Amino acid sequence: MSDPLTRQNLVKISAASHLSGIRIETLRAWDKRGQFVPTRRVGNARYYTQAQVERMKDLNTLIQSGIGYTIGDLCEQSNSQISQLVADLHATPKFNAVIDTTDEPNAVIVGWRLMALRNPSLEKDSIRTIAPNIEDIDSFYQYLRRLDHDGLRLAVVELPATWNLNYINKMRDKVDALNQSDCHIIAVSFMNDPSSFKRYLQEAQQKGVSLLDGSNLDWQSVLDEISSVLVMRADRHAPAAVAIPANELARLSQSTRRLGGVAIADIATLYQRTADVVGLANREAQNHPFEDKSQLDHLTHRLNTIHAELAACIDLIRDLAKEPSSYKLDKTKQ
Structure with a gap:
């Protein structure tokens, strides 16, 4: 026999989760916080109207847009206001997904506890966090795949209840493999074995991952850690090269064309490998104290300069491809 409530639409x-793309756990959390309450309850079962499902879809669109919307920002908005925000979003010219590459530092927040802890009112002009509804590490990886540039600076990631150094290593390797080798990770553990936490602290740092104890954590402490990481990075980074969209970089890496006898694919591959080395060098400089830092600083500066020059080469290739009449690219197979 069918459920009588489903016959009432x-x-x-x-x-509702399947239709809207919002996880069941997220909908339950919104209900508990009074941010999105179901129309009916029968025991532990929650029921929503079709109109509520449509609102869920719009909320998910806005939160996933990466502009910085959160359920806390949107829950008090009327349906017409939400619809207008979605319309405005679709009318906006396509922009780099989620993270910009301006001089304003950015940090992506990953994990529902961190999102609940987040208090943007405490953030200063030099730090801007965004929380695009990424509740777990797999969703974070999907988020990175959607980015169309390689310029993510920092992510604050909630660790699972059980984790170890192997988990940290796999997370770091996965982020590197998704073209974000220069992204520093602040990993927050809310359930700690004090001895394990202390033992892993230094080893994680060597991987470009800062461990943060989530016990009695407040948002100001998170911001202080973000600020500390960004200051250390600023001390060692040369002016950033223009970020090349990851999808375009992948296309160039498969190119069979040459420019002046030089394979375009080789230039694209060299650009990405240099980016990886830059990320490793910056993490090495950050995580290991040296009495004389001048040589290491000089190395990281030179690497960043090379990376910027390679980015300029790729920009030139992109410009030439737009004007084939002014300069013909050689199609010779490599």
Whole structure:
């Protein structure tokens, strides 16, 4: 026998999750916080109207847009206001997904506890965090795949209840593999074994991952850690090269064309490998104290300069490709 409530055009939370793209756990959390309450409850079952599901879809669109919307920002907005925000979003010319590459530092927040802890009112002009509804590490990896540039500076990631150094290593390797080798990770553990936490602290730092104890953590402490990381990075970074969209970099890496006898694919590959070395050098400089830092600083500066020059080469290739009549690219197979 069918559920009588479904015959009243009400949908269960599982169906609402499937239709809207919002995880069941997220909908339950919103309900508990009074941010999105179901129309009916029967025991532990939650039921939503079709109109509520449509609102969920719009909320998910806005939160996933990366502009910085959170459910806390949107829950008090009317349906018409939400619809207008979505319309405005679709009318906006396509921009780099989620993270900009301006001089304003950015940090992506990953994990529902961190999102609940987040208090943007405490953030200063030099620090801007965004929380695009990324609740777990797999969603974070999906988020990185959607980025169309390689300029993510920092991510604050909530660790699972059980984790170890192997988990940290795999997370670091995965982020590197997704073209974000220069992204520093602040990993927050809310459930700690004090001895393990202390033992892993230094080893994680060598991987470009800062461990932060989540016990009695407040948002100001998170901001202080972000500020500390950004200051150390600023001390060692040369002016940033223009970020090349990752999808375009992948296309150039597969190119069979040459420019002046030089394979375009080789230039693109060299650019990415230099980016990886830059990320490793910056992490090495940050994580290991040296009495004389001048040589290491000089090395990282030179690497950043090379990276910027390679980015300029790729920009030139992109410009030439737009004007084939002014300069013909050689199609010779490599």
